[in-house]
Amino acid sequence: MEFETVIGLEVHAQLLTNTKIFCNCSTKFGGAPNSHACPVCLGMPGVLPVLNKKVVEFAMKMSLATNCIINKSCSFARKNYFYPDLPKGYQISQYAYPLSEHGYVFLEVDGAQKKIGITRIHMEEDAGKLMHDEHNPVSYVDLNRAGVPLIEIVSEPDMRSPEEAADYLKRLHEILVYLEICDGNMEEGSFRCDANVSIRPVGQKEFGTRSELKNMNSFRNVQRALEYEVKRQQYIVENGGNIVQETRLWDDAQGVTNSMRSKEEAHDYRYFPDPDLVPIIVDDAWIEAIRKELPELPLAKRERFVKDYQIPAYDAGVLTADKALSNYYEEVVRLCRSPKAASNWVMGDVLRFLNEEKRDIRNCPITAASLAEMISLIEDGTISGKMAKDIVEKMYKTGSAPKAIIAEKGMVQITDEGELLKTISAIMAANPNQLGDYRGGKDKLFGFFVGQVMKATQGKANPQIVNELLKKMLAG
């Protein structure tokens, strides 16, 4: 039997506001346990939440960037459950009335654009963290993270493969980072994902029973966990079994998912409107003000790069995947006016150096101005492409500008015909046999002479001039 996979994702993104969602504590990651905490986020008696307006504005940005309709009025609800990292015994979230609904993003699937629906985006507070003592039967609670703002982005069950799911996740990640509302760090948990996955025989309309996957802390793990889960479900169905609705945890080390709790054990969260907070009224003027603040988004930028810079869609995709990288590239182009050469150097050498050291473009030792200068030096013939390869490596290692490196190493290209003629004459004199063979018809030996000239000039000879001069001289 052939199966179709159905996947929907729930993404939690921590927002980069300076302060928490309902108090004035810092949202900074790290810090001594409970040093970013106050009576409000510690859930002390009698204290009250006051909404941070920035959180609404950041969530509105994501809503607009993913084509969601922002509700004119939305409100907070309490999600009740007991856990030591949840100081109030309930999480303030949104339930019946989320901030926004009915959005979508596009993915490229088999060369075509596929629309993935977004059910809703809502705001909520994060919980704290537990730390377990390895030697004693005690646990510690750190509430620095309690009250850090989150948005939850819930997709429609529109994805049909683990690969599509990973791709969708990357799109959301890209948009959040572009909007500068989330740092997107999956390891530190500022971008987290749960997945609902089910299978059904191809052609069947009803969804199969789904399982919910948790604990996947990288794009790769999301895809791996989904692939494993699809296989597991297929195996069960093919062997006449039934899928049970449950929550499963991804075990990265073992590469498997394990049951965490069944549907029967699921919490009854007893959601109800939070009486301590008033509804949030969003009018058109506010929406338009936020819309004006939106930066160019990845998809639009990609299309513009292809059109304006005449670079391939693939290159545009790589260059726009990271907003900082796209800014870097555009700065290089602005200074050297050679989009194609700039794209080759950025995607080739620069990204290779960075990847080798797992460095970020923000910390790249080669400034956009330096790279642009080097490209200009190639184009005006000051250096050869081959020399540039060495120079760019030195630029990366030292952070120096190309002209400084060239001056220091005496690497300026030799274009003086008189000087080159002298060198060629000496080489011809030193290699009478090869000269004879060439003149006798062995054209392939032309390369040999080019190589000798380059060797003698330590690669500094301008290759075009060498070619012209050699052709004349060797012909006799």
Place this chain on the structure above:
Amino acid sequence: MELNQLTIHELQEKIKNGQTSATQVIESVFNRIDVVEERVHSYIRLMKDEALAAAKKADEDIKKGDIKPLTGIPVALKDIVCTKSITTTCGSHILHNFVPPYDATVVEKLRDAGAVFVGKANMDEFAMGSSTETSCFGVTRNPWDLTRIPGGSSGGSATAVAADECIASIGSDTGGSIRQPAALCGVVGLKPTYGRVSRFGLIAFASSLDQIGPFTKDVEDCAIMMNVLAGYDPRESTSVQTEVPDYRQFVGKGIAGWKIGIPKEYFIEGIDPEVAAAIKKAIAVIEKCGGQCVDISLPHTEYCLAVYYIIAPAEASSNLARYDGVKYGYRTSEARDLLDMYKKTRTQGFGTEVKRRIMIGTYALSSGYYDAYYKKASQVRALIKHDFAEALKKCDVILTPTTPTPAFKIGEKTDNPLQMYLSDLFTISSNLAGIPGISVPCGFTAAGLPVGMQFLAGHFEEGKLIQIASAYEKNANIEKRRPQL
């Protein structure tokens, strides 16, 4: 008259004229406490050292001519408002050792106004009760008859004023917890409009109903207290940013031409005949003052109690989830694991009535029951609110008895929660509607128990309540009595 028997405005006169000092006033209060507190038990905790120090400072201010609205006035605080560095228990074992690192907004305001805090007053555990019998620190007794309850949940705040163990006090009112004990103890009690007085630092029972208000010896004092308490607080999202009038301007004004709404649903069989008679007499006084009684109807009155006993416990079940033994307060010493710690901490830390309401509320919010209970109750609540909006188009204020009966015997209703809940019958509706209400003394039963009359008005019309209560107080000629202790 002893100093501790005087009102705020009387003491202010004496202090201004140099006839007495803040220290003399607070000493007179503590002398009284020494004599009667053992029998009445108004307080969970006395703050004598702090009070004497504050009075000393007040006297220095007075010398400098720096006299604020409450300078040197001894005020009791219900133990539900958080006081920085002073244990705040909410009448519960689960918070028996909780020391807040912050003051409630009202505490800040009172202190800034020069008040001297006498102590933390006894109350029903987490304000859940109508008799101050559910406090884990023992019952408070009605000063007019020590075998009777003082009402609740702010029983200690009411008795402290009635027994002259302070000059004024602070209570909180979720379903009548200020007005009902004020009526049963023969003092003035006001529940302001929801959003008028900050809830920041008020330990939550039912967040959409809770409101802080004053207990005083007369209506003018009530106005003085409201001048200090009322106002917008940026630390509370449901606080309302609307102008605060000088409430004292309403004292002594007449009510000629006012329409007084008499809701037929509140004058029912089952009201104690002596209460009914006292109210009838009071209505005659109001008419003599120029008030004109009109019949009004609040058709959804019969649902108030049911709606209240779904919404309040539902919110409470969530509000009280934070008392889990993890961060502060009581934690069981015998837990095997996390779940066991939760269960034992809460089983041992909460009293019976609190547990009953947590269970009712948890049930009302559970999936499968939410629509039938919480959601339905919220819908009916909107109808109740609408009833008042319609009724208040036809009249300036609404007049009702505060309670159906005078104070009942201690222990009389503890085994019958439904009977107990009925004592809030007339006060609950205004919490559901968010409107203000005041209870003023309107006489005594033959046995010498106080009876209270309630006025209700539209949102933010506390001024009207003070105006009519003051007019009544001035013209009623109620015999001045003090409890014989």
